[in-house]
Amino acid sequence: MMEDIHIQARNLYKTYYPALSFGQTFKSWFAYSSTPAGQNALSDISLEIPRGAAVGLIGPNGAGKSTLIKIIVGVLRPTSGQIIVANRVPYKDRMRHVADLGVVFGQRTQLWWDLPVIDSFRLLKDIYDLSNNAYVDSLDELVALLKLEPILKKPVRQLSLGQRMRAEFAAALIHRPSLLILDEPTIGLDALAKQAIRGFIKHNLRNRGTTLLLTTHDMQDVEEMTDSLYLIGKGRILSKGTLADLRARFFPDRILDVEFNELPDLNTLPKGLRIDNISGNNVSFSLSKSAVSSKSIIPSLYAQYDIISLRFGYQSAEEVVRTFYEEHEA
Numbered sequence: 001m002m003e004d005i006h007i008q009a010r011n012l013y014k015t016y017y018p019a020l021s022f023g024q025t026f027k028s029w030f031a032y033s034s035t036p037a038g039q040n041a042l043s044d045i046s047l048e049i050p051r052g053a054a055v056g057l058i059g060p061n062g063a064g065k066s067t068l069i070k071i072i073v074g075v076l077r078p079t080s081g082q083i084i085v086a087n088r089v090p091y092k093d094r095m096r097h098v099a100d101l102g103v104v105f106g107q108r109t110q111l112w113w114d115l116p117v118i119d120s121f122r123l124l125k126d127i128y129d130l131s132n133n134a135y136v137d138s139l140d141e142l143v144a145l146l147k148l149e150p151i152l153k154k155p156v157r158q159l160s161l162g163q164r165m166r167a168e169f170a171a172a173l174i175h176r177p178s179l180l181i182l183d184e185p186t187i188g189l190d191a192l193a194k195q196a197i198r199g200f201i202k203h204n205l206r207n208r209g210t211t212l213l214l215t216t217h218d219m220q221d222v223e224e225m226t227d228s229l230y231l232i233g234k235g236r237i238l239s240k241g242t243l244a245d246l247r248a249r250f251f252p253d254r255i256l257d258v259e260f261n262e263l264p265d266l267n268t269l270p271k272g273l274r275i276d277n278i279s280g281n282n283v284s285f286s287l288s289k290s291a292v293s294s295k296s297i298i299p300s301l302y303a304q305y306d307i308i309s310l311r312f313g314y315q316s317a318e319e320v321v322r323t324f325y326e327e328h329e330a
């Protein structure tokens, strides 16, 4: 069976031209070359996102993520190339497009600032032209999942950022869209509020088949909410795949953190272990996957040393992505 592609971009370019003053515009009519130099925010972007996938778009500041999101949302038109979302061209068919789209921008609100939260939801009911039943079903579900009951009657301006973001998610999903776009959804949130958002996405949204597109600088977001990612730099797609692929490419070794009762003489380590870092009685080792199996290494370490705790891990997503961009720059 052919995969159902939800978002497809082919050879997208977006060039921003500087705004010209009247005088500059007038001059440009007579200049030999009348096209002002533009800046390519996107260069030759092609991607395919299957329905139901959860995809992260990551890249440094200015890489072009927001520009790409705006084209997918339909508020920007590409300079050239093709964008199709659910068989529609977003910027041409905006009414039908937004009816099936939810967006959460961490830095902006879509709620009415001075109104109680519930009034924003009622306004959205009218905007999306939802039936009473559809609205009540969806609202009840979102209020329960996002724990909104205590804040429904509060004006948005009185909410903490964590409360407001939960309300933003409800507003983005009240019409049960098939595509949810999140632009830095956890920015500025404390650890608990981040966890509430990530948990909601992982446990409640993913199993419904909603397609998720996420941009973030927070690699924990990527790790917990997405299955694959596109790495963008200077307006181009530099790589795509899973975090596990990327990790295997840059950090094939596993990490073993050991806390010793007393730092021992580590000259006669079991084969395949390499010391990465020593801090007090804690030692981080690299463990080359091909050389040793964790099953055999644990008993030999315990037999040889006085160990308090031992933990296997992987290089953090942050480190993996940082290394990718560093290598790419080099």
Ligand SMILES: Nc1ncnc2c1ncn2[C@@H]1O[C@H](COP(=O)(O)OP(=O)(O)OP(=O)(O)O)[C@@H](O)[C@H]1O
Pocket (backbone or CB within 6 Å): 016, 017, 039, 040, 041, 059, 060, 061, 062, 063, 064, 065, 066, 067, 068
């Ligand atoms: N309206 C605009 N007019 C002119 N240039 C713009 C405009 N919007 C963005 N740009 C430029 O396009 C490039 C890509 O910007 P974009 O905002 O898409 O990047 P980003 O990856 O979202 O960055 P960030 O992580 O900082 O949000 C940048 O060089 C930016 O300066």
